[in-house]
Amino acid sequence: MPSVMIRVKENGALLFYIAKKDQEDEIAEVETDTEESWGGEVLLTDGSRYYVDPITPRPSFPTTLRFKRV
Amino acid sequence: MSTMTREETAALIQEVLEVYPESAREERAKHLTVNDQEVEQSKKCITSNRKSLPGVMTIRGCAYAGSKGVVWGPIKDMIHISHGPVGCGQYSRAGRRNYYVGTTGINTFGTMNFTSDFQEKDIVFGGDKKLSKIMTEIEQLFPLNKGITIQSECPIGLIGDDIEAVAKQAAKTLEKPVVPVRCEGFRGVSQSLGHHIANDAVRDWVLGNRDEDTSFVSTPYDVTILGDYNIGGDAWASRTLLEDMGLRVIAQWSGDGTLAEMENTPKAKLNLLHCYRSMNYISRHMEEKYGVPWMEYNFFGPTKIAESLRQIAAFFDETIQANAEKVIEKYQAEYQAVINKYRPRLEGKRVMLYVGGLRPRHIIGAYEDLGMEVVGTGYEFGHNDDYDRTIKEMGNATLIYDDVTGYEFEEFVKRVKPDLIGSGIKEKYIFQKMGIPFRQMHSWDYSGPYHGYDGFAIFARDMDMTLNNPCWSKVQAPWLKSEEAAEAAVAGA
Numbered sequence: 001m002p003s004v005m006i007r008v009k010e011n012g013a014l015l016f017y018i019a020k021k022d023q024e025d026e027i028a029e030v031e032t033d034t035e036e037s038w039g040g041e042v043l044l045t046d047g048s049r050y051y052v053d054p055i056t057p058r059p060s061f062p063t064t065l066r067f068k069r070v
Numbered sequence: 071m072s073t074m075t076r077e078e079t080a081a082l083i084q085e086v087l088e089v090y091p092e093s094a095r096e097e098r099a100k101h102l103t104v105n106d107q108e109v110e111q112s113k114k115c116i117t118s119n120r121k122s123l124p125g126v127m128t129i130r131g132c133a134y135a136g137s138k139g140v141v142w143g144p145i146k147d148m149i150h151i152s153h154g155p156v157g158c159g160q161y162s163r164a165g166r167r168n169y170y171v172g173t174t175g176i177n178t179f180g181t182m183n184f185t186s187d188f189q190e191k192d193i194v195f196g197g198d199k200k201l202s203k204i205m206t207e208i209e210q211l212f213p214l215n216k217g218i219t220i221q222s223e224c225p226i227g228l229i230g231d232d233i234e235a236v237a238k239q240a241a242k243t244l245e246k247p248v249v250p251v252r253c254e255g256f257r258g259v260s261q262s263l264g265h266h267i268a269n270d271a272v273r274d275w276v277l278g279n280r281d282e283d284t285s286f287v288s289t290p291y292d293v294t295i296l297g298d299y300n301i302g303g304d305a306w307a308s309r310t311l312l313e314d315m316g317l318r319v320i321a322q323w324s325g326d327g328t329l330a331e332m333e334n335t336p337k338a339k340l341n342l343l344h345c346y347r348s349m350n351y352i353s354r355h356m357e358e359k360y361g362v363p364w365m366e367y368n369f370f371g372p373t374k375i376a377e378s379l380r381q382i383a384a385f386f387d388e389t390i391q392a393n394a395e396k397v398i399e400k401y402q403a404e405y406q407a408v409i410n411k412y413r414p415r416l417e418g419k420r421v422m423l424y425v426g427g428l429r430p431r432h433i434i435g436a437y438e439d440l441g442m443e444v445v446g447t448g449y450e451f452g453h454n455d456d457y458d459r460t461i462k463e464m465g466n467a468t469l470i471y472d473d474v475t476g477y478e479f480e481e482f483v484k485r486v487k488p489d490l491i492g493s494g495i496k497e498k499y500i501f502q503k504m505g506i507p508f509r510q511m512h513s514w515d516y517s518g519p520y521h522g523y524d525g526f527a528i529f530a531r532d533m534d535m536t537l538n539n540p541c542w543s544k545v546q547a548p549w550l551k552s553e554e555a556a557e558a559a560v561a562g563a
């Protein structure tokens with residue numbers, strides 16, 4: 001269950017950052033991304049998948065969340 | 071020697087690895103690679119931030135060095151106690167050339183060494199009493215200090231002293247911030263974890279201090295400089311450019327910085343981050359907690375400076391953006407003259423770098439502005455995210471080496487035959503004796519600044535001075551020279 005900081009990149013994409021692993025990857029897809037909630041399964045550009053229970057209301061970024069590996 | 075192909079470089083790596091015993095060879099192979107700009111993520115081609123192998127020559131430092139030497143030490147109006155035996159602080163004292171203004175010993179303490187000088191009895195009975203005693207003493211002798219940090223050396227963690235409790239107590243009696251930092255040297259694999267621990271200490275003990283205090287009047291143009299250690303005056307050469315643009319620099323952190331500047335940093339509009347490796351943690355934290363955005367910039371060489379100035383300006387309104395253009399224009403004649411003068415003397419020269427956590431990628435642009443080419447680079451303590459940022463900066467088929475060992479570096483140099491090497495004091499004399507021009511790229515070889523337009527002029531001069539120095543043709547003893555060379559010399563005389 002890595003704790004992940006999500007921030008908005010200069011190009012507008014969301015960046016998935018795991019401090020422990022110095023991993024920085026863009027988020028390619030999010031399962032739920034609406035006005036009210038954000039989360040579910042997340043696909044990164046490197047092909048790996050993570051999961052977080054959808055959060056309501058949609059959090060403002062940057063924020064730190066605990067993800068599960070899928 | 072002409073540029074090496076991908077196969078040649080890969081073969082060179084294999085050849086160098088030959089001498090190691092099998093397990094060491096496997097381990098080291100992961101840290102050496104041939105650059106391929108196609109690769110998006112460095113973790114596919116290089117491993118970094120791992121423990122160095124026993125038996126090889128590494129030049130890394132320890133976590134204490136990362137915290138005391140890099141992040142905390144240059145906060146000039148605080149006193150940083152090297153808590154533990156005397157050596158760690160004394161042998162590294164005043165080595166980093168972070169310039170500052172102030173009267174040392176009165177209101178600034180940058181180059182002084184404060185230590186609790188542990189003796190056997192402190193190890194046996196614990197050093198907490200001694201620590202609180204020396205803090206009282208410090209307060210009597212140096213009443214103008216703005217706060218104290220306790221930088222733990224190895225024994226503190228080993229004997230389990232409770233420096234946090236002592237710090238809290240002292241903060242009450244002294245009525246000043248007292249920051250315990252758990253940066254014992256054995257933590258982590260290099261100084262890099264020390265940076266992180268120091269960043270966390272700033273977060274926990276300093277950053278929130280003025281959250282309630284509204285006396286600081288901020289403007290929409292407030293920026294801060296993080297991760298510029300003012301080596302030889304670097305941060306000053308950067309600051310003037312930002313001020314020319316109409317921005318107000320409200321904090322300089324670990325380069326001529328003060329505690330108050332650090333405390334006011336969350337009130338800035340933008341944090342400018344030069345050394346990503348050592349300060350990204352706190353920048354990320356401030357973005358999350360205070361909503362202060364941060365960006366990485368690069369003030370080495372006119373190309374990168376112009377790029378960075380424009381990027382910085384893009385965070386602000388049109389006036390600032392127009393000003394950025396004006397600044398670039400203002401200095402154009404100046405830097406063009408530098409290029410015109412030195413480029414013909416340096417064109418086509420090949421450089422190998424091996425520095426700490428930022429410069430292996432950041433200086434490349436400055437060399438390219440002078441027509442030089444960086445053919446090999448590597449970090450002492452970089453992480454994957456640093457290598458991610460390096461791949462695109464380096465040419466294809468160039469060498470990349472992580473935590474390179476003394477042996478590997480020498481072998482690479484013998485084969486690649488660069489015209490110039492940029493690295494640290496520990497490498498300097500080996501390569502100079504091999505007859506290869508060398509510049510220290512940690513301390514700027516006691517020169518500097520190298521940042522900003524002013525710094526670029528000095529950088530170019532220094533590279534020329536080193537590379538084209540007539541001494542390099544005199545390194546070989548006359549009787550070892552080949553006969554033709556000797557005859558040519560006679561004929562020439």
Ligand code: SF4
Pocket residue numbers: 132133134135158222223224225254255256
């Ligand atoms: S490793 Fe420990 S003993 Fe050595 S310099 Fe660092 S803190 Fe001091």
